[in-house]
Amino acid sequence: MKKPSVGVFKFTSDGGCQLQILNMERELFDLLNLINITYFPMAGVDSGEGPFDIGFVEGAVTSTDEIIRIKEIREKCRILVALGACACYGGIASIKNQKTQRELEEKVYTDLTAVHSTKAFGIDQYVKVDAYVRGCPIDKNEFIEVVKSTLLQIKPNLRPHSVCVECKLRENPCIFLIEGEVCMGPVTSAGCGALCPSRHRACEGCRGPASDPNTPSLARTMLEYGLTPEEVRLKFIKYAGETQAFKEGAGIK
Amino acid sequence: MPLKNKEVSLLLEKSRLLSQSSMNDFIRNLSASYEVYAPIKKGKQIVFEKVENPGEIVWDYETTQISPKKFLHKPFEKLFSFEDGGKIISENEEIAEKKQILLGLHPCDVRAVEILDKVFSKRYEDPYYLKRRKNSIIIALTCNDAHETCYCTSFSTGPRIDRGYDILITPLVDNFLVEIGSPRGEEILNQYGEALSTDSSILMEYHRLKNAKLEVIENKIKNKMNTENLPELLEQNVNHPLWDNLKEECLACGSCTIVCPTCYCFTIVDKVDLTLKSGQRQRVWDSCMLLEFAEVALGVNFRRERAARIKQRIYHKLYSFEHQFYIRGCVGCGRCIRYCIKKIDPREIIAEIRREPIEQQS
Numbered sequence: 001m002k003k004p005s006v007g008v009f010k011f012t013s014d015g016g017c018q019l020q021i022l023n024m025e026r027e028l029f030d031l032l033n034l035i036n037i038t039y040f041p042m043a044g045v046d047s048g049e050g051p052f053d054i055g056f057v058e059g060a061v062t063s064t065d066e067i068i069r070i071k072e073i074r075e076k077c078r079i080l081v082a083l084g085a086c087a088c089y090g091g092i093a094s095i096k097n098q099k100t101q102r103e104l105e106e107k108v109y110t111d112l113t114a115v116h117s118t119k120a121f122g123i124d125q126y127v128k129v130d131a132y133v134r135g136c137p138i139d140k141n142e143f144i145e146v147v148k149s150t151l152l153q154i155k156p157n158l159r160p161h162s163v164c165v166e167c168k169l170r171e172n173p174c175i176f177l178i179e180g181e182v183c184m185g186p187v188t189s190a191g192c193g194a195l196c197p198s199r200h201r202a203c204e205g206c207r208g209p210a211s212d213p214n215t216p217s218l219a220r221t222m223l224e225y226g227l228t229p230e231e232v233r234l235k236f237i238k239y240a241g242e243t244q245a246f247k248e249g250a251g252i253k
Numbered sequence: 254m255p256l257k258n259k260e261v262s263l264l265l266e267k268s269r270l271l272s273q274s275s276m277n278d279f280i281r282n283l284s285a286s287y288e289v290y291a292p293i294k295k296g297k298q299i300v301f302e303k304v305e306n307p308g309e310i311v312w313d314y315e316t317t318q319i320s321p322k323k324f325l326h327k328p329f330e331k332l333f334s335f336e337d338g339g340k341i342i343s344e345n346e347e348i349a350e351k352k353q354i355l356l357g358l359h360p361c362d363v364r365a366v367e368i369l370d371k372v373f374s375k376r377y378e379d380p381y382y383l384k385r386r387k388n389s390i391i392i393a394l395t396c397n398d399a400h401e402t403c404y405c406t407s408f409s410t411g412p413r414i415d416r417g418y419d420i421l422i423t424p425l426v427d428n429f430l431v432e433i434g435s436p437r438g439e440e441i442l443n444q445y446g447e448a449l450s451t452d453s454s455i456l457m458e459y460h461r462l463k464n465a466k467l468e469v470i471e472n473k474i475k476n477k478m479n480t481e482n483l484p485e486l487l488e489q490n491v492n493h494p495l496w497d498n499l500k501e502e503c504l505a506c507g508s509c510t511i512v513c514p515t516c517y518c519f520t521i522v523d524k525v526d527l528t529l530k531s532g533q534r535q536r537v538w539d540s541c542m543l544l545e546f547a548e549v550a551l552g553v554n555f556r557r558e559r560a561a562r563i564k565q566r567i568y569h570k571l572y573s574f575e576h577q578f579y580i581r582g583c584v585g586c587g588r589c590i591r592y593c594i595k596k597i598d599p600r601e602i603i604a605e606i607r608r609e610p611i612e613q614q615s
Binding site: 027164168171172178213221 | 295296297298300318319328500501502503504505506507508511512522524525527528529538540543544545559591592594595
């Protein structure tokens with residue numbers, strides 16, 4: 001069997017998800033037995049412009065140039081995977097969507113003639129996406145699961161329920177009930193193994209909405225815990241403010 | 254309650270008094286032959302974990318987040334591994350050799366094991382559960398106190414317990430009243446535990462102390478669930494407006510089912526390794542509160558509505574469990590209330606239906 005060709009592409013992001021791929025020291029050689037990475041500039045691989053069997057895209061789309069480029073990449077990839085919070089739903093960069101582009105551009109740049117920024121969106125705002133690997137950064141096991149499932153042509157076993165399930169299984173003290181702080185875990189998709197609450201830190205919601213997120217109810221509880229409506233809003237817009245569920249939690253229509 | 258002479262002599266025959274140090278020796282001796290799991294302090298939580306030193310055991314703990322069922326029905330377990338060419342290697346042999354002692358289970362958790370025994374043997378015999386169960390000795394612990402979320406008295410699953418344990422320990426004053434519940438319990442107690450006293454008048458005094466303590470606990474449990482005609486009540490209130498109201502509050506996070514000592518649902522996953530040819534089949538806890546739980550092929554989902562899932566949880570525990578297993582599915586341990594961020598309370602649900610049942614509304 002010919003090894004499928006794989007491309008890894010970067011958009012507006014900090015490169016953390018690509019780094020997670022490179023961090024897989026234990027699995028990387030076995031993975032390379034299965035796939036042929038032909039385009040991955042961060043790893044120093046640039047042997048061709050495709051087409052690709054699988055394309056992994058990291059980063060949000062935040063400029064007209066990027067809109068054109070993501071459409072070109074979609075044409076070249078048989079299967080397109082959004083890698084990480086930015087590519088899935090805009091990520092940290094999407095916080096800027098709360099203000100107008102002009103306001104932000106003026107704060108950052110002195111010469112605006114060549115700046116053509118757009119609101120930050122996940123790549124599915126512009127192209128069809130076949131699979132999502134969530135998180136900031138991605139979880140390596142989920143990445144491997146998606147690669148394996150793609151090769152076997154089966155549905156990946158990703159569990160989109162709340163982080164609470166994984167948190168309870170790890171027997172962590174509940175951030176809400178024991179630590180007395182607010183947490184995004186009840187409405188955030190699992191798969192990280194409750195990484196932050198296992199270190200006594202509240203879930204920040206980096207994996208986006210869980211499968212049936214009751215965000216208005218959680219927002220009400222956050223108010224009861226003493227947060228102001230503005231603080232609740234900031235919780236919900238941090239990583240996935242463009243998703244319908246988190247918009248509802250933030251009270252943004 | 255007055256006991257007849259014969260009952261008294263039977264009770265005393267099964268009772269021993271152990272000092273603190275002989276209790277520690279008993280547990281230390283057991284650890285040499287068994288894996289001993291008991292409630293110990295871990296950060297801000299009390300959890301059931303392997304005991305390295307008897308001093309770690311927290312005898313007066315309230316409850317644990319995850320119940321000791323995790324040692325019988327594991328959150329994650331490998332059922333078998335498979336190799337290229339179809340060869341299957343079962344895990345059964347390994348399970349069969351591991352002998353364990355589950356120590357410090359409160360009566361509600363002991364009675365939850367009784368329920369799981371029925372679940373995993375009534376219609377289909379589950380070899381993984383049953384092998385672990387056979388190799389497990391249960392040492393129960395009388396509760397130290399009752400808490401706001403406790404409602405075991407509603408199901409007669411505590412704080413008094415008369416079955417389901419091999420040994421029952423009640424810490425009293427500076428000593429431990431130890432009662433034998435099975436021949437296996439008697440055997441290990443005789444073999445590993447040195448009794449401080451078998452004097453009948455002393456033992457009788459300790460039984461009186463235990464009884465007084467239980468009465469205090471029972472009287473403290475005020476917030477109960479009225480279980481009278483519960484199946485009929487639920488049958489008539491499937492369309493009660495309360496279910497729709499609950500969906501606005503419930504986070505559908507699944508915590509209530511993960512912490513429940515009688516929830517047993519699981520999903521099966523095949524974890525293929527990076528050869529894409531070999532791997533293992535695993536069993537993982539699942540939950541009816543989660544959207545994906547009732548999803549079938551082509552994305553069809555017969556419990557898509559959150560209200561339907563909330564109703565499923567309550568109806569299964571308090572209604573259909575009896576038809577399935579001839580036992581109620583709740584032991585009143587209160588974990589689902591205690592670990593619910595929204596404080597959704599089955600006692601309140603039943604009380605609310607009783608206040609305004611559907612038939613009287615029209």
